[in-house]
Amino acid sequence: MTYTPPKVWTWDSDSGGQFANINRPVSGPTKDVDLPVGRHPYQLYSLATPNGVKVTILFEELIEAGHPVEYDAWLIDIGEGDQFGSGFVDVNPNSKIPALFDRTDGANVRVFESGAILLHLAERHGAFLGADRPEMLSWLFWQMGSAPFLGGGFGHFYHYAPEKLEYPINRYAMEAKRQLDVLDKRLEDVEWVAGGDYTIADMAIWPWYGQVVLGRLYGDAATFLSVDDYPHVKAWAERIDARPAVRRGRMVNRNFGDDVSLKLPERHSRDDFA
Amino acid sequence: MTYTPPKVWTWDSDSGGQFANINRPVSGPTKDVDLPVGRHPYQLYSLATPNGVKVTILFEELIEAGHPVEYDAWLIDIGEGDQFGSGFVDVNPNSKIPALFDRTDGANVRVFESGAILLHLAERHGAFLGADRPEMLSWLFWQMGSAPFLGGGFGHFYHYAPEKLEYPINRYAMEAKRQLDVLDKRLEDVEWVAGGDYTIADMAIWPWYGQVVLGRLYGDAATFLSVDDYPHVKAWAERIDARPAVRRGRMVNRNFGDDVSLKLPERHSRDDFA
Numbered sequence: 001m002t003y004t005p006p007k008v009w010t011w012d013s014d015s016g017g018q019f020a021n022i023n024r025p026v027s028g029p030t031k032d033v034d035l036p037v038g039r040h041p042y043q044l045y046s047l048a049t050p051n052g053v054k055v056t057i058l059f060e061e062l063i064e065a066g067h068p069v070e071y072d073a074w075l076i077d078i079g080e081g082d083q084f085g086s087g088f089v090d091v092n093p094n095s096k097i098p099a100l101f102d103r104t105d106g107a108n109v110r111v112f113e114s115g116a117i118l119l120h121l122a123e124r125h126g127a128f129l130g131a132d133r134p135e136m137l138s139w140l141f142w143q144m145g146s147a148p149f150l151g152g153g154f155g156h157f158y159h160y161a162p163e164k165l166e167y168p169i170n171r172y173a174m175e176a177k178r179q180l181d182v183l184d185k186r187l188e189d190v191e192w193v194a195g196g197d198y199t200i201a202d203m204a205i206w207p208w209y210g211q212v213v214l215g216r217l218y219g220d221a222a223t224f225l226s227v228d229d230y231p232h233v234k235a236w237a238e239r240i241d242a243r244p245a246v247r248r249g250r251m252v253n254r255n256f257g258d259d260v261s262l263k264l265p266e267r268h269s270r271d272d273f274a
Numbered sequence: 275m276t277y278t279p280p281k282v283w284t285w286d287s288d289s290g291g292q293f294a295n296i297n298r299p300v301s302g303p304t305k306d307v308d309l310p311v312g313r314h315p316y317q318l319y320s321l322a323t324p325n326g327v328k329v330t331i332l333f334e335e336l337i338e339a340g341h342p343v344e345y346d347a348w349l350i351d352i353g354e355g356d357q358f359g360s361g362f363v364d365v366n367p368n369s370k371i372p373a374l375f376d377r378t379d380g381a382n383v384r385v386f387e388s389g390a391i392l393l394h395l396a397e398r399h400g401a402f403l404g405a406d407r408p409e410m411l412s413w414l415f416w417q418m419g420s421a422p423f424l425g426g427g428f429g430h431f432y433h434y435a436p437e438k439l440e441y442p443i444n445r446y447a448m449e450a451k452r453q454l455d456v457l458d459k460r461l462e463d464v465e466w467v468a469g470g471d472y473t474i475a476d477m478a479i480w481p482w483y484g485q486v487v488l489g490r491l492y493g494d495a496a497t498f499l500s501v502d503d504y505p506h507v508k509a510w511a512e513r514i515d516a517r518p519a520v521r522r523g524r525m526v527n528r529n530f531g532d533d534v535s536l537k538l539p540e541r542h543s544r545d546d547f548a
Contacts (some may be wrong), residue, residue, distance in 0.1 A: 003440040005432065009447040009498050013290070025451040027459060032416040066358050094416060111408045113415035118406055134376070134385045134394055141387035142368060144415055148422035158279065161441065168442055171430075173283040177299035182368050185301060224283050 022078055027095060033085030037101075038072030038268055042121075045076050045088060047100035048254035050151065050207035050217070051114045055098045056267075057203050057249030058128065059120055063270065064245040067125050073252045073267040115144045117201040130197035139186075139193045139201035147208045149175045159218040173225060176212075180230045183209055187232035202240060210237035248273050296352055301369065307359030312346030312542055319350050319362060320372035320530035324425065324481035324491070328388045329372045329539075331477050331523030332395055332402065338519040341399050347526045347541040351409075389418045392397065392474040404471035413460075413467045413475035421482045423449045433492040447499060450486075454504045457483055461506035475539075476514060484511035520548050 011025050037043055042059070043225055046052040062069045076082040076097050083095040092112035100117050102109040104124070111120045119140070130136045153170035156246035157165060183205065185192060191200045208217075210271045213234050215222040227234065251264040251273065264272060278488050313474055316333070320326040336343045350356040350371050357369040366373035366386035374391050376383040380400070385394045393414070396402045404410045428446035431439060455480065460467060470474045482491075487507050489496040501508065514520055525538040525547065538546060 003438045003443075005438060005443055005498065007494070007497060008500055009444075009451070011448065013442065023445075023448060023452075025448045027452055027456040047416055093460060094373060094420075094453075097372075109408050110412070111315060114410045115415040115418065116408070116411035119411055119415075126521065134383050137393055138384070138386045139391035141389040141393075143388065145387060145422060146368075147525070152423060152427070156445075157442075163441065164277045164279060165439060166279075167437065167439060168392065168431075169277075169279055170283075170286070171297075174285065174297060176297040177283075179296075179299055181299070182301040184365060187301075220281070223281060224279065227280055236284035243313070270327060 015170075019053050022081060022083075027089075027093065029086040029089040030081065030084040031086065033082075033087055035085070035087035035091065036074050038074075040070040040072045040268070041102070041104040042069070042071035042072055043101040043103065044073045044253075045091060045100070046073060046253045047076050047078055048250060048252060049078075049097065049255075050147070050211060051096070052098050052253055053207045053250050054114045054204050055121075056101070056252035057207070057246050058121055060248040060252075061125060061203070062121070062125055064243075065127060067157040069125065069128060071267070075253050076254060076267045077255065103206075105215060113144075115140060118153060118204060122143060122200045125238075128198065128200050128203070130192075130194040130199040130201075132195050132197075136194035136199050140204055143201065143208065145177050149214065150179060150208055154220070155218045158221060158224065160208050170247045177225055177229075180209060180225070180227070181211070184230040184232045187236045192236075200227035202236075206237060206246075209233060210240055213237045215242060227272060256260075295403050296355060296357075299311050301363075301367065303363040304358040304360075305360065307356075307361055309365065310348050312348075314344040314346045314542070315376070315378040316343070316345035316379065317375040318345055318347040318372060318527075319365060319374070320347060320527045321352055322524060322526060322530075323352075323371065324421070324485060325370070325388045326372050326527055327481045327524050328478050329374070329391050329395075330526035331481070331490060331520050332392055332474060334519035334526075335477070335517075336395070336399055336524040337357065338517075339401060341401060341523070343399065345541070349527050349529060349539045351529065374425035386428075389414060389419075389478060392478060396474045402472065402474050403479070404466075404468040404473040404475075406469050406471075410468035410473045410475050414473075414478055416456075417475065417478040417482065424453060424482055424486065429492045429495070432495060432498065439536040451499055454483060454487070454499065454501070454507060458506045460503040461510045466510075476510075478515045480511060480520075483507060484514055487511045488515060 059071050091101055091110045098114055099112045112119050149172060154176040157172055159170040193205060194199045211217050213227045213230060214237050251262050252267040254263050255265040333345050364496050365375055365384045372388055373386045385391045423446060428450040431442040433444055466472045466476050467479060485491050487501045487504060488511050525536050528539040529539040
């Protein structure tokens with residue numbers, strides 16, 4: 001069945017699978033909605049997807065390590081289109097979670113993109129940057145450029161797309177396995193991806209690659225991708241998963257899934273986890 | 275024609291389109307090849323793809339601005355599998371260009387991923403970081419997380435894939451247009467993506483989004499994506515394209531294309547452009 005693309009693409013809003021209602025070819029707000037603001041210096045607007053939990057894990061790790069950090073975490077339900085509210089678009093014109101307002105200096109500084117937020121917070125508190133900055137930055141950016149092939153590529157075509165298509169599934173399964181192998185060879189040699197220190201690069205990579213290996217993403221993906229081929233990734237993933245801050249970070253802004261004990265749609269205090 | 279994925283994915287090395295010979299589900303070297311090393315402090319191993327020219331543009335902008343920077347740029351021909359040589363895998367275990375050895379401190383520090391290299395060099399020389407670091411980081415990381423949908427997604431399925439598939443082309447055309455619209459709305463308000471200063475965020479975004487709008491990527495993609503919808507991106511793209519350092523940056527490590535005057539496969543001196 002041969003398809004010939006038109007000269008000029010036009011939007012058919014009926015196509016698009018499970019996320020058709022939240023994918024559009026234009027940006028900007030669709031409704032006038034202010035963001036709520038709490039009393040803490042950091043105001044996070046997010047959801048407990050892999051990109052979201054990167055940042056809540058860092059916040060909870062900073063608190064666990066004794067840094068004087070407090071934050072309000074507000075739920076952005078992307079299935080409900082909260083990311084298209086005017087207030088959210090002001091903090092992230094790209095309409096993706098997570099997004100942060102940093103009011104620590106009496107200002108109201110926006111930061112968007114999970115990688116930018118991780119680096120911003122780690123630099124501000126001088127923590128989880130590791131001893132080898134070039135190596136840490138290399139792996140932090142490796143995650144940013146690689147995970148769209150795992151999530152937007154493999155996860156979409158294997159699990160979410162309305163129809164199973166052989167070529168895209170093969171393309172992205174191959175790339176997902178290659179990426180897991182890159183990580184496995186690295187973690188055969190070092191304890192943490194940037195070397196001897198647990199850093200924001202681990203916190204960025206774990207929610208995607210760690211959780212695939214732990215069997216938490218995309219249905220039967222762990223079997224399909226033969227994740228037992230990556231024992232060093234698995235050991236690292238389990239080590240991170242056992243950290244108390246990581247469990248708390250996974251809970252924040254979670255309003256989905258079967259495990260009720262993990263659901264904490266909003267977080268405003270250290271007592272909220274009790 | 276319904277396709278049912280197997281329980282466990284296995285590699286059929288015959289599938290994969292134009293890049294089938296360079297895509298594999300495993301990482302690591304396939305051959306024993308040392309990297310050449312020149313006399314300058316920075317040794318770059320790259321190719322003039324959009325990710326490659328980000329870094330050569332920054333090097334040439336640093337030189338243009340009077341910073342005491344010198345570099346050797348060596349060609350990594352990815353069509354020939356140079357990225358799978360043992361020496362290259364040592365500098366980037368992910369086998370992607372660009373990759374850098376920084377020998378400025380008498381050490382031999384590796385940096386890989388274009389975004390990490392940009393940040394590493396800009397910080398080392400205190401240049402092109404702009405006055406608003408959170409905003410610059412947000413847009414720098416925005417490029418890293420977004421362009422895989424433009425390049426690995428849209429560019430692949432629209433231009434490179436062995437067969438035209440309607441659903442993936444629609445999916446990625448919609449996302450490419452959304453991203454261009456995000457950028458267009460931003461550049462309606464500010465001269466450079468991070469605000470008032472030309473920064474590494476512009477240098478990261480331009481080779482992808484600027485060059486799509488200039489009609490340089492993926493055949494008839496500029497028509498297909500109706501790039502005239504994005505006049506602010508176009509004006510910004512042309513402004514950057516006119517910079518002498520950008521033209522030189524585009525030349526370095528280029529061994530492909532019809533324009534012979536742009537080809538400079540290796541760069542070892544400022545005189546090489548003459």
